[in-house]
């Protein structure tokens with residue numbers, strides 16, 4: 090498993106270790122990470138510090154580890170690593186459950202074009218090539234607007250902008266500091282409504298399971314101008330047929346035959362209608378954490394989505410039946426905070442997970 094020290098990777102390992110106890114299985118996990126500190130944290134059997142995924146030696150590093158430990162299944166957790174590994178995994182002689190490389194972390198403009206082509210509701214967008222496109226964006230779409238980098242995740246270089254001047258200052262600042270160029274941005278209609286996330290697992294074009302949640306709070310929100318810091322500290326499960334349907338259609342617009350784990354980000358417009366801002370063949374950070382927490386509290390392995398993924402990827406068949414939609418109970422809150430563990434809440438009931 091690569092990227093096992095990141096927040097999502099750590100959650101994934103934790104979910105598998107719980108599944109081992111609940112399913113009487115034993116997994117040998119060789120974990121890698123580029124960060125030598127976070128590599129120390131997950132409960133893996135062997136730890137190896139990896140080069141960066143962009144380093145030409147990354148492939149050789151993974152291949153060597155696979156051989157050394159007779160690895161049967163490869164799971165690169167962060168999307169940046171998954172995109173690279175998906176490109177060479179077939180040469181390794183191992184099993185995997187990865188989407189096509191082009192499904193993983195597509196740039197926001199490509200994503201937008203696919204969504205429009207697939208008839209999926211998405212905020213209108215203008216591709217920025219030069220600063221003049223900023224004026225055009227405000228003429229065509231009004232204000233406020235949402236400017237964002239075409240590549241990267243976690244709300245990278247995004248900002249709500251009220252007029253062309255703000256947007257141009259934002260672009261110029263990032264240009265001046267060598268972070269990005271004007272052509273690295275897109276500008277979209279600003280969506281003021283609920284911040285929703287749809288997570289789904291697919292097998293050879295068939296939906297296996299999915300759930301929808303609303304992000305309510307982000308940790309350390311004051312460190313970011315948008316208040317978005319990548320992964321929420323408070324989220325709750327919601328049931329909304331229209332939003333889930335839009336999520337499914339977004340995945341199909343990206344790939345008509347999805348295979349692997351796919352995430353969709355949805356913001357609601359001023360009328361409360363769902364619009365897709367991102368569709369990506371990647372794991373949302375908390376997906377394995379939901380599985381860990383809910384399966385632990387409710388004592389039911391079927392909620393453990395990391396376990397389901399691994400067993401399906403390893404054996405090609407489901408260890409049990411799960412609902413295709415709304416895997417987790419409506420109204421369940423997942424609350425997490427740096428150094429404070431995880432709490433689930435449903436109504437007045439509070440469960441301390443870890």
Ligand SMILES: Nc1ncnc2c1ncn2[C@@H]1O[C@H](COP(=O)(O)OP(=O)(O)O)[C@@H](O)[C@H]1O
Nearest residue numbers: 235242243244245277278279280284354366367
């Ligand atoms: N057009 C938009 N209007 C308002 N907020 C947006 C818009 N697009 C994205 N966001 C916010 O930024 C967050 C991150 O954007 P997202 O589309 O998920 O891309 P990424 O996660 O790759 O940065 C979203 O969850 C949402 O809260």
Ligand SMILES: [Mg+2]
Nearest residue numbers: 243244354367
């Ligand atoms: Mg996102």
